[in-house]
Structures are given as C-alpha cells and as structure tokens.
Amino acid sequence: MSEVWSAAGLTVQVAEPAQEVYESLVAQDAPAKLAAKDPTLWGPDAQPEAAVRLGWVDTFERSRALIPQLAELRDELADLDHVVLAGMGGSSLAPEVITRTLGKALTVLDTTDPGQVRAALGDRLERTVVVVASKSGSTIETDSHRRAYWQAFLDAGLTPAEAGRHFVVVTDPGSPLSAVAQEMGAFVILADPDVGGRYSALTAFGLVPSALAGVDIAELIDQAAEFAPSIGQAEENPALALGAALSRAHYAALADDGSGLTGLGDWAEQLIAESTGKESKGLLPVVIETPTSPIAKTDHTAIVTMGGSLYAKTIPGSGVQPDISVNGPLGAQFLCWEAATAFAGKALSINPFDQPNVTESKENTARILESGLPSAEPDFVDGAVIGYGVGGSLEAAIRLLFTDQGYVAIMAYLDRFADAEIATLRELVATESGLPTTFGWAPRFLHSTGQFHKGGPQVGAFLQITGTPAEDLAVPGKPYTFGQLQAAQAAGDRLALASRQRPLLHLHLTDRNAGIKQLLGALKSS
Ligand SMILES: O=P(O)(O)OC[C@H]1O[C@H](O)[C@H](O)[C@@H](O)[C@@H]1O
Numbered sequence: 388m389s390e391v392w393s394a395a396g397l398t399v400q401v402a403e404p405a406q407e408v409y410e411s412l413v414a415q416d417a418p419a420k421l422a423a424k425d426p427t428l429w430g431p432d433a434q435p436e437a438a439v440r441l442g443w444v445d446t447f448e449r450s451r452a453l454i455p456q457l458a459e460l461r462d463e464l465a466d467l468d469h470v471v472l473a474g475m476g477g478s479s480l481a482p483e484v485i486t487r488t489l490g491k492a493l494t495v496l497d498t499t500d501p502g503q504v505r506a507a508l509g510d511r512l513e514r515t516v517v518v519v520a521s522k523s524g525s526t527i528e529t530d531s532h533r534r535a536y537w538q539a540f541l542d543a544g545l546t547p548a549e550a551g552r553h554f555v556v557v558t559d560p561g562s563p564l565s566a567v568a569q570e571m572g573a574f575v576i577l578a579d580p581d582v583g584g585r586y587s588a589l590t591a592f593g594l595v596p597s598a599l600a601g602v603d604i605a606e607l608i609d610q611a612a613e614f615a616p617s618i619g620q621a622e623e624n625p626a627l628a629l630g631a632a633l634s635r636a637h638y639a640a641l642a643d644d645g646s647g648l649t650g651l652g653d654w655a656e657q658l659i660a661e662s663t664g665k666e667s668k669g670l671l672p673v674v675i676e677t678p679t680s681p682i683a684k685t686d687h688t689a690i691v692t693m694g695g696s697l698y699a700k701t702i703p704g705s706g707v708q709p710d711i712s713v714n715g716p717l718g719a720q721f722l723c724w725e726a727a728t729a730f731a732g733k734a735l736s737i738n739p740f741d742q743p744n745v746t747e748s749k750e751n752t753a754r755i756l757e758s759g760l761p762s763a764e765p766d767f768v769d770g771a772v773i774g775y776g777v778g779g780s781l782e783a784a785i786r787l788l789f790t791d792q793g794y795v796a797i798m799a800y801l802d803r804f805a806d807a808e809i810a811t812l813r814e815l816v817a818t819e820s821g822l823p824t825t826f827g828w829a830p831r832f833l834h835s836t837g838q839f840h841k842g843g844p845q846v847g848a849f850l851q852i853t854g855t856p857a858e859d860l861a862v863p864g865k866p867y868t869f870g871q872l873q874a875a876q877a878a879g880d881r882l883a884l885a886s887r888q889r890p891l892l893h894l895h896l897t898d899r900n901a902g903i904k905q906l907l908g909a910l911k912s913s
Pocket residue numbers: 475476477478520521522523524525526529584585661742745833834835
C-alpha cells in the first residue's frame with residue numbers, strides 16, 4: 388500500500404514507505420532541527436561544516452532582493468541576448484534545469500573538451516554575456532573558460548573595458564574570483580556564503596543566469612517559500628518521506644516523467660551523489676531519460692519519477708510503476724530534494740555537506756599538469772581504439788566490466804554534442820551486464836557522481852573513454868591547453884580510481900568518430 392505526502396502543491400508518493408526511518412527521524416527531532424538550521428543534527432564531526440552550510444533552508448527569502456537587481460541588469464545588457472554560463476556542478480546544474488524547464492535558451496559550458504569550448508566561443512560572440520559562476524572562485528575549468536572568453540573578446544577587437552561588460556561574475560564574498568572580476572570590470576553578484584554549491588539552486592548561482600536568460604525567478608522563489616514550512620513538520624512532511632525512502636535504496640533511477648521538468652535528474656544526481664556517497668555508504672543516482680528505459684530495470688534499483696504526472700504504483704496501462712514519485716512545481720522540488728537529502732544524510736549517519744573525495748582527482752590533475760602525463764604501455768591497439776590496463780583485446784576488455792554485482796560507470800572525456808553517439812553505449816552495457824549503469828560527460832560528472840565513485844561503496848566497474856581532439860585550444864595565460872587539461876583530468880581520476888582496486892578500463896580513441904563506431908560495434912557483437 389503506497390502512501391502520499393503533500394505540501395504546497397508538491398506530492399511525494401512512496402510505494403513501500405520507509406515508515407521506521409521516518410519515525411526514527413521524527414523521534415530525533417530532525418524536521419524541527421533542520422528548519423531551525425541546527426548544525427548539531429548530523430553529529431559533532433559534521434557540525435563545523437553544517438554551521439556554514441544550512442543557509443539554503445531559507446535562502447530563497449534573501450534571494451528576493453535579487454529580483455529588481457536582475458531585472459535592471461537584464462535591461463542594461465539587453466543587446467547581449469546569448470547567455471553563456473561557465474560553471475561546474477552546483478554552479479550550473481540548477482540554471483540548466485530552470486531554463487530548460489521554462490523554455491529559455493542558456494548555453495552551459497562545463498567541459499574542457501577543446502572542440503566543445505571552441506564551438507561555444509565561435510557562437511554569437513558579439514551578442515554574448517558570459518556568467519562566470521564559482522562559489523570557491525578557484526575551479527580550474529571555470530577559470531579556463533573565463534580566460535578563453537576574455538581573450539576571444541580582445542581578439543574580436545574589444546578594449547578591456549568593453550570586454551568587461553560581457554561578464555557577470557557570481558561568487559562568494561572574498562573569493563579569488565571576486566578580486567579578478569573587479570580587475571576585469573565585470574558585473575559582480577555575491578552569493579550567499581552559507582550555502583554549498585549543490586544546495587544553491589535558489590541563490591544567486593541558480594537565479595542570476597536564469598534571470599538573464601529571461602526566467603521569472605519570483606515564481607520559483609514563491610513556490611519554494613510556500614513549500615518551506617512543511618520541512619519542519621513531524622507529520623505530512625514530503626521531504627522527510629522522500630529522504631527516508633532514499634536512505635534505504637542503493638541505486639535510484641531518476642527519471643523525467645515527461646511532464647516537463649527537464650534536466651531535474653541531472654541536478655538531483657549531483658545533490659544525492661556528492662551528499663551521500665562517502666564513508667563507503669550512499670545511494671547512486673542513475674539518471675535515465677524515460678521511466679521505461681531498460682537501464683531502470685536492473686536489480687536493486689528504485690525507480691524514482693520526478694515531474695508532475697506519474698504516481699507510484701498507480702499508472703494504468705503505461706507499464707511504468709515507479710517506487711517513488713515526486714510531483715510538483717520546480718521551486719518546491721528544489722527545496723524538497725535538498726531537505727530530503729539532508730534527512731537521508733542523517734539516516735545514513737554521514738555529513739551531507741562535504742565532498743571529501745572530489746579533491747583527490749583535482750590534486751592529481753594539478754600534479755599531472757605540472758609534471759606531465761604518466762606514461763603507460765597500451766595493452767592493445769585495435770583500429771582507432773587503444774586499450775590500457777585491460778588485457779588482450781577490445782572484446783576481452785569490455786567483458787571485464789560485467790562483474791556479478793555493483794554498478795558500471797561510463798565516463799566520457801569527449802564532446803557532448805559532436806560525440807553524442809557514445810552515450811548510446813550505456814544502454815548496451817546495462818542490457819548486457821544487467822547492472823545499474825551511469826553515463827557521465829567529463830569533467831561534469833567529476834563534480835557529481837565522481838564523489839560517489841571514490842567515496843561510496845566500492846562496488847563499481849569503471850570505463851573511461853578519452854579521445855584525441857581534432858584541434859586543440861590554448862588556455863590563455865596558462866602553460867597548458869584545454870586538450871592537456873582534459874587529458875590530465877582523465878589521468879588524475881584514473882589514478883584515484885586505480886587505487887581502489889576496482890575494474891578500470893581506459894579506452895583512448897585516436898579517431899573519435901571511427902573509435903565510437905568501433906566501440907558500439909564491439910558491444911553489439913559481444
Ligand atoms: O562553484 P565552485 O566552487 O566552482 O564549485 C563547483 C563544484 O566543484 C566541486 O567539484 C564540488 O565538489 C562541487 O560540489 C561544486 O559544485
């Protein structure tokens with residue numbers, strides 16, 4: 388018998404409710420403590436971080452001040468109607484879902500692929516405003532994008548003063564980026580420092596790029612404000628029911644139910660994977676396009692639909708029976724998932740506000756950029772595919788991924804648009820292995836499931852795909868190119884994963900088109 392929890396037009400339905408977890412969280416006063424932003428809720432180890440990370444509980448109220456400011460900025464920049472957002476993870480995933488859901492155009496740049504960056508730089512430059520968004524102000528990808536755009540504007544004949552007008556910087560007060568932004572003459576909007584990246588949907592990080600793209604942000608804020616009182620309640624608390632149910636799952640297939648909240652799964656993926664995937668615990672989100680995808684049919688996977696039209700275990704005739712459904716307006720969805728994740732963190736006894744293993748790959752990357760790529764002998768060369776660390780042939784290498792338990796993660800350091808076909812590999816791998824299978828474009832996934840891979844339960848099998856770019860691109864003012872940065876990120880993450888002794892297959896495509904076809908062909912015939 389499923390149960391339903393509703394507040395402010397948002398409904399959570401759970402087919403098999405986690406009643407005992409819900410009751411235990413209520414007994415520990417978790418809803419009231421969360422609503423009161425009490426940092427002791429997650430225990431003494433988490434307390435120092437929680438003390439500066441709970442602003443999201445009511446940040447949307449402070450965000451109202453942005454409404455007139457952003458309307459003014461939009462008028463001032465009316466001639467710049469191509470909005471590019473340079474930001475990683477929590478600094479870009481929310482605006483991506485907001486603008487896609489509300490039908491506004493936003494170019495999100497969260498890649499180091501030279502071809503993809505080059506294509507963005509070549510698109511309507513004279514009409515482009517670049518939102519450079521970084522909480523820490525030190526993220527290497529975002530800094531590289533800022534440099535590339537700055538140089539592109541100068542190369543197009545703009546003076547530095549003219550170029551500065553094409554940048555809007557969103558960052559925390561006092562970050563290195565805030566100082567650089569002053570020098571550039573960019574518009575600077577300081578964000579709420581008491582909110583972590585993945586909880587920042589309703590702060591300046593989510594709202595500035597969305598408003599510049601034409602979204603009515605007041606509506607989102609109202610939706611969150613209306614939902615907010617429910618997170619502190621012991622009864623009729625949708626976020627608590629969702630958090631309790633999530634804390635019991637090992638894998639959650641997050642499916643867009645087709646009702647129009649496009650991309651919410653990618654946003655929730657980062658929130659859940661980075662917040663729970665640590666200390667060998669956590670829940671791996673597997674983002675799928677539709678609830679009927681074969682990828683959702685693997686064992687131990689809870690099917691979670693998000694949107695507004697599907698209800699758990701009650702869909703006549705569609706063949707889809709979600710275990711959990713979350714239906715409601717986007718502003719309320721953001722707050723509900725954030726609170727649910729914080730409750731799940733409590734139930735799992737982890738700190739939902741840190742990401743202890745993300746830095747590992749980043750530090751490896753920084754070292755490799757200084758000292759060069761570690762040399763490795765290929766195990767095989769087969770047409771356009773070079774295989775490393777995997778034995779005799781492409782077919783044998785692929786079989787390595789089919790373990791008898793756990794999950795498979797495919798990580799593509801390629802161009803999300805030009806090399807899009809590689810994503811079809813996931814369905815083949817999931818069908819062949821019967822395992823929950825994720826697909827992540829790099830470096831985007833490093834800021835999301837990347838934490839889970841290294842910090843969560845060590846049961847993953849990893850397929851890393853890299854490819855020689857057709858043409859590289861310099862990172863202005865740095866001794867490396869985008870291609871070298873991309874390769875260093877791949878190598879850095881490989882080192883971090885290899886130390887976990889899990890199956891790790893690295894395939895490098897010397898010709899991307901030919902290599903993708905070959906790889907798909909090998910899987911189809913395996
Ligand atoms: O906003 P930034 O400081 O640039 O951070 C962007 C991303 O970087 C890191 O990878 C964190 O793990 C993410 O949680 C964060 O969203």
